Amino acid sequence: MTTDYRKQLLYLSALIMDMCVGIVLFAIPLFLIERLHASAFIIGLTGSLGALGYSLFCLGTGRLSDKLGRKKVVTIGLGIFISAYFLIPFVRSLFPVFILVILGGIGMSMFWPPLQAWVAESTEKKRLIESLGIFNISWSVGLMLGSLLGGILFPLGSGVPFYFAVGQTVVLLLIILQLSEVQKRPLPEELKTADENILIDKTSFLFIAWMANFVSWFIVIMLRNLFPVLAVNLEISPRVLGVLIFLIYFSQTGMFILLRRFRGWHYRIGPLLFCQGLASIGLIIGFFTSSILLFGISFILMGVSGGMTYFSSIFYSLDSLSAKGKKTGFHESILGTGALLGPLFGGLAARYYNLRAPYLLGLILLICAMLLEVVIYHNAKTVNRRKRKNL
Structure with missing residues (x-):
């Protein structure tokens, strides 16, 4: 299997997986409201439990795939994900839902860091930023499609979105089974040393x-879980709700397309703070408005910020030569x-x-977070100035 063909299938895998994730994340809050008459707190708690399984296991699954191989860990994770979400439509009480969303989170934790x-x-x-750009676009398009499909499928029956997502995940599993591992080559000692020296300045x-x-996912997943409750109160239909989440x-x-094409944001704090400022404006709009149009603008601004923070996090995590599984594990765990704390504390606030x-x-x-980021940045600049003076 050629490297380019493998990468194309990996990009496709990211798209399919997050399409399925987008569908089930859209459907779970509405499923809980319709079938189990759940409150905003219970919906937030359910989202947090899925994120708990994900974040805890991400710390180990990337490192595990460094040892056992990417394909084996990803395959097991997909099997767990398929089993969990196939069973959700059959439950009639909250506790089994809690267990199954935790298992679903564990399954996803075995997929994303290794992938x-x-x-x-x-x-x-030298082509890392290009590949990460295509990868990020792939999974983000998957979530876009998942949000739209969730809004279309849920009115057909509360179990339909889950069955559709499981079917597509089975297709994804068949794709993964066709992929080959990358032959790992030991790094020369001089490259390892150079990489470590660079990482000191990039930390x-x-x-x-x-x-x-962390803050972006806290906010986006909190609102993704809890906004459906507000939407029901405002008599926003599932289809319109799906379009609003699609806008994120x-x-x-x-943003992923722009960041892939332009390199001026690398290791600069200004663009990051600007995008976070846009998210702040989006949150202020969402706090005051009941207009569908203004909610759409609010979600667009938060999506722009989320694109910037995610691309920065994964790029800085992988802009080194070794232990990629371990570093992507930390990135995904954070x-x-x-995603764990957002729905939990958001549910309590609601x-x-x-x-x-x-x-x-x-x-x-x-x-x-923005204030603390500025403090870290200026402290790092001060330390670097002192290092240069001592050279």
């Missing part, structure tokens, strides 16, 4: 990107932790205050 490392291993270092940007991406990933995909409170919570967290 990202697989893409990076199939790419020359501050990696921490900043991880923090920014549409704008995110647009965003998974954001329960004890109102359905608009999660927007205010996200805004406060985002402003605090």
Whole structure:
């Protein structure tokens, strides 16, 4: 199998997987409301449990795939994901749903870090940003399609989205079984040393990107889980809801296309802070409005910020020569932790205050993160100046 053909199938795999994830993430809150009459807190808790399984296991699955191989770990993960979401339409109480979404999160944790490392291993270092751009566009388009399909499929029956997603995941499993592993070659010692020296200077940007991406996923997954409750209260139909969520990933995909083409944002804090500022404006709009149009603008602004933070996080995690599975594991675990805490704390805010409170919570967290990012950046600049003086 040629390297280019393998990469094309990996990109396709990312698209199919997140299309399926987008469908089930769209369907679960509505399923809980329709079938089990769940509150906003329970819906938020359910989203957090899935993220808990994901974030905890991501810490080990990337490293595990470094040892056992990408294909084996990804295949097991898909099997778990298929089993979990096939069973959800059959449950009649909350506890089995909790268990199954945790298993679904574990399945995803065995898919994404190994797949990202697989893409990076199939790419020359000088073409990493190009490959990551196509990869990011692929999974983001998948989420766009998933959001739209969820809005179309759910009115046909609350179990239909899950069956459709499971069927597509089976197709994905067949694709993965056709792929070959990348033959690993030991790095020359001089390259290892050079890479370590570079990473010392890049560490501050990696921490900043991880923090920014944590906050983005905290906010986006919180709203993705809880906005359907507000939408029901505002009498927004499932199809319109699907289009609104689609706009998050549409704008995110647009950012991935721009970031792939332009390199001026590498290791600069200004573009990151600007995009986070746009997300702040989006949260303020969402807090005050009941207009579908303004909700759409709000989601677009948050999608732009999410595209910037995710691309920064994965690029800085993989812009090195070794332990790619381990580093993508940390990258995914951090965003998974954001996805865990967002619905949980957002659900509490909605329960004890109102359905608009999660927007205010996200805004406060985002402003605090931006201030801390500036502090880390300026401290790193001070340390680097001192190092140069001592040379």
